[in-house]
Structures are given as C-alpha cells and as structure tokens.
Amino acid sequence: MIKNEYYYEMNELANECRREWFINENVPIDIFNVIMNKFDDVTIVFMNMENISGASTIIGKSKLIFINSKESYARQRFNIAHELYHLRFDNRSVTCTGEENKENENKADQFASCLLLPHGALCHYEKINHLKNNWTLEDIINAEQFFQISHQAFIWRLRLLEKITFEDYNKFKVSIKNKALNMGYDTKLYQPYHETNCTMGSYINKVNKLFDKDLISPGLRDELLLDAFYYDKVW
Ligand SMILES: [Zn+2]
Numbered sequence: 001m002i003k004n005e006y007y008y009e010m011n012e013l014a015n016e017c018r019r020e021w022f023i024n025e026n027v028p029i030d031i032f033n034v035i036m037n038k039f040d041d042v043t044i045v046f047m048n049m050e051n052i053s054g055a056s057t058i059i060g061k062s063k064l065i066f067i068n069s070k071e072s073y074a075r076q077r078f079n080i081a082h083e084l085y086h087l088r089f090d091n092r093s094v095t096c097t098g099e100e101n102k103e104n105e106n107k108a109d110q111f112a113s114c115l116l117l118p119h120g121a122l123c124h125y126e127k128i129n130h131l132k133n134n135w136t137l138e139d140i141i142n143a144e145q146f147f148q149i150s151h152q153a154f155i156w157r158l159r160l161l162e163k164i165t166f167e168d169y170n171k172f173k174v175s176i177k178n179k180a181l182n183m184g185y186d187t188k189l190y191q192p193y194h195e196t197n198c199t200m201g202s203y204i205n206k207v208n209k210l211f212d213k214d215l216i217s218p219g220l221r222d223e224l225l226l227d228a229f230y231y232d233k234v235w
Contacts, residue, residue, distance in 0.1 A: 004160050006107050007114075013089065014114035026121045028147050031080045032193070035201055039063075042087070043201035044080065046194040054079040056086045057093035062202065073193040074150035081112035113157050117147045122157075133163055137172055138183065145185050151176050 015025060021038045023029055035042050041062055046069040049055075053075070055066040065083040067076050079096075085108040086094045096105065125146070126132060131139055135158060144154050152173070159169040177190045194200075204225070211221040 004110075006110050007160065008119070010085075010107055010110040011114040011119040013085075014111055015118055015120075017084075017088075017115060018118065025118045026124055029116060031077050031084075031116070032200070035065075035080065039202070041202055043199060043203035046076075046196070046198050046200075048197065051097065053096050054083045055093075055095040056083040058087065058091070062206075063087050069192055069195050069197060071192060072150065072190050074144070074148065074153070074189040076193050077116060077148060078112050078150050078153050081115040082108045084115070085111040110160075113149070113153055116149045116153070117157070121147070122161075126163075135164055135168075137176070137179065140172060141176055141180050141183060141185070145180065145189065148189060150189070 018025055018029070021034060023034075032044075035044060042065060043062065044065045044067060046067050048070055049066065049068045052066075053068050053071065057064050057066075065080060065087070067079050067083075071079070082096065083094075086092070086096075086104075089111070090104060090108075094101075094104075096108075125143060129139065129142075140151070140154060140158070143149075144151055147154075149157075155164065155169055155172045158164045159166065164172070177187055180190070181187060207216070207221055207224045210216045211218070216224070
C-alpha cells in the first residue's frame, strides 16, 4: 500500500502556491510559464542525465533546476513541480535518484502531483464526469490530457487515494500513447518538451542584462551563453 500520510498537507502547500500565483484550483497549470513569470531567480537546465529525473540547487540568489531532457513532457512537468518543492520547502540542493531521503522524495512527489492536479479539482472532475471508483483507461487518459499530468503519476495518485484497486493499477500501467492517439489526442504529452541540452529561465536574461549594461565583455557574454547551450545566440 502506498503511504498517503502527507497527502493533505502537501495538497494544502500546493494550493497555497496556486493562490499566490493567482491560478485557480480547477484549471491545468502551465508549470513552465509559472517558472518564467512568477520567479525571477529560477533557471531550468534540460540535460541528458542517466538514471536521474531531476536535481535542484541554490547558488547565492539563483536557483537551478536540472531536468532529464530524455523524459516525456508530462514527466518533465511533474519533475519541475517536484524540484520546486525542494527549492521552496527543503531549501537545499538535492539529486533525485530515488535512493536518498525517501520521506522528502515522497513529499516532493505528492506536492508535485497536487500542484498539477489539486485534490479539490480531482473531486470536482470526478463529480462532473460521474466517476467514483469506476475509472476506465479512457477516463484516465481524458483526465491526464485535461490536467496534463503523466500517466504513471495519475494512476499512482488514483491508487494512493484507493480510487482504483491494485489489480487495476497494474492493468493500467501500460504504454498509452497509441490509445491516446486513437482517442484523438496528440502525442505532445508523451514526448520530451526539450530533448536536447538547453536552458530556460532567469540565467539568459541576467547574462544579457549584464551585457546591455556593459558590465561584461562580448567574449564573456558568449562564453556564458555557450555554458547554457545557447549556441545559436552566439555570433
Ligand atoms: Zn526529489
């Protein structure tokens, strides 16, 4: 049985964040947009990282989130939300291999799940779609597409709340890309958002501001942009 002892506490933390960012509880969240518009100190680095979903670190006033570029868009969204928990509530550098501090990893996972899909929104969705412990694979895909949450994260959530049986959880734990395609959805959710090494967020903006204020030379600017994989911005 999956432990859900932190679930409601993590849901409240996630809802506090939504309220702070003026994002309604019942709507899907654009987590990349949140990073770009609600933070001026967070940079996301997409890298091919073996066996690591994500990592985050704080350097002075700057916060860095490292995301595995090979994972799907849905998984990358979940991992950004997971790393936001570490940055905001753990306040320390972490590498998420699944091996270290199981309690914090569990909390970060539940926070991420609730940030992408608040508990109230799940209950509301069930109510308007007449779902109550009778979820089918099609219902699950429809909800995942609406909230833009990964298949694995969503069925884990349904199992956590005992809305599906363990047998159903195992039955639903399949690749659903073709099924979603046959239901008329595109495959964006199941493919990487950025598959190659790249950077988004405050770092690029800061480098360019330093250059605009003549605080760094053109050579140093180019070097700093190359460090952030901005090959096409260097001339
Ligand atoms: Zn973690």
